[in-house]
Amino acid sequence: MNEFLDMGGYAKYVWSTYSISLIVLTLTVVLCKRTLTNTRKRVLRRQASLKESQT
Amino acid sequence: MWNWFHKLASPPHFYRIASAFEPWLLWLAIACMLTGAYGGLVLAPADHVQGDGFRIIYVHVPAAFLSMFSYALMAVASGIGLIWRMKLAFSVAAATAPVGAAFTFLALVTGAIWGQPMWGSYWEWDPRLTSELILLFLFLGYIFLRQALAETRQADRASGILALVGVVNLPIIHYSVEWWNSIHQGPSLIKLEAPSITTDMLWPLLAMIIGYQLLFLAILMTSVRTQVLQREQNARWITEQLGTENIHG
Numbered sequence: 414m415n416e417f418l419d420m421g422g423y424a425k426y427v428w429s430t431y432s433i434s435l436i437v438l439t440l441t442v443v444l445c446k447r448t449l450t451n452t453r454k455r456v457l458r459r460q461a462s463l464k465e466s467q468t
Numbered sequence: 469m470w471n472w473f474h475k476l477a478s479p480p481h482f483y484r485i486a487s488a489f490e491p492w493l494l495w496l497a498i499a500c501m502l503t504g505a506y507g508g509l510v511l512a513p514a515d516h517v518q519g520d521g522f523r524i525i526y527v528h529v530p531a532a533f534l535s536m537f538s539y540a541l542m543a544v545a546s547g548i549g550l551i552w553r554m555k556l557a558f559s560v561a562a563a564t565a566p567v568g569a570a571f572t573f574l575a576l577v578t579g580a581i582w583g584q585p586m587w588g589s590y591w592e593w594d595p596r597l598t599s600e601l602i603l604l605f606l607f608l609g610y611i612f613l614r615q616a617l618a619e620t621r622q623a624d625r626a627s628g629i630l631a632l633v634g635v636v637n638l639p640i641i642h643y644s645v646e647w648w649n650s651i652h653q654g655p656s657l658i659k660l661e662a663p664s665i666t667t668d669m670l671w672p673l674l675a676m677i678i679g680y681q682l683l684f685l686a687i688l689m690t691s692v693r694t695q696v697l698q699r700e701q702n703a704r705w706i707t708e709q710l711g712t713e714n715i716h717g
Contacts, residue, residue: 427521
């Protein structure tokens, strides 16, 4: 196990690239999903206020 | 066929299809990437020259491939939008830019960390590295240009032209290692002869590339919906669509 983690002396290079990739990709997915949720809420609010002003 | 394509290009139809496909694409992407990472970190043998350091290839090459794929898609979508004035095409182009920038950033950073032990330096003003950095600036320029222009139609047109002009950079990135004396190694996969890499090392790389590609599509399904919502917020189908979504949770 230690041998695996050591990556033949390249541990800091291998594990840093894999962690950075995981972090950046996860962030991209989460941020895009959050933007969609926020946009949906905004559009719903806007339409609700439009309906109110019509009645 | 044409009818099917025409239907897909309509924003309400695409919005529904994107909602349905997004979770499947995301889970398939995660499965492919986990398989690829296991194969690349555990099953593949160490490289003769680079030892275990070569394993960075499994996060570097997919990111680099997707950075160029995203730019190509962004440019093609912009071209379709400019020629046929198709709103959905501009939505796709605008949705691609941030994801493409993320992949380009990853390609540059993982490459730099790989370069330190192999070349003795994080960064060199090498043709391959420099042209990939220009790709990042093209994505960022596209994003900032869109933000600077308040009117959507104007933003679509200006950013679309920028995307098309920047396409010249793609062949430069791809052929840079052949045209100039580059410290970056030559291609192992995309070339006319058989790939110069053993099967144990190859399949995890292919799994990772497919995984990254699926993840890209999953993110695109989310971001295109955001674009469509922003552009069509007054359309009646949006009211109906969001109404049903609210009922179903």
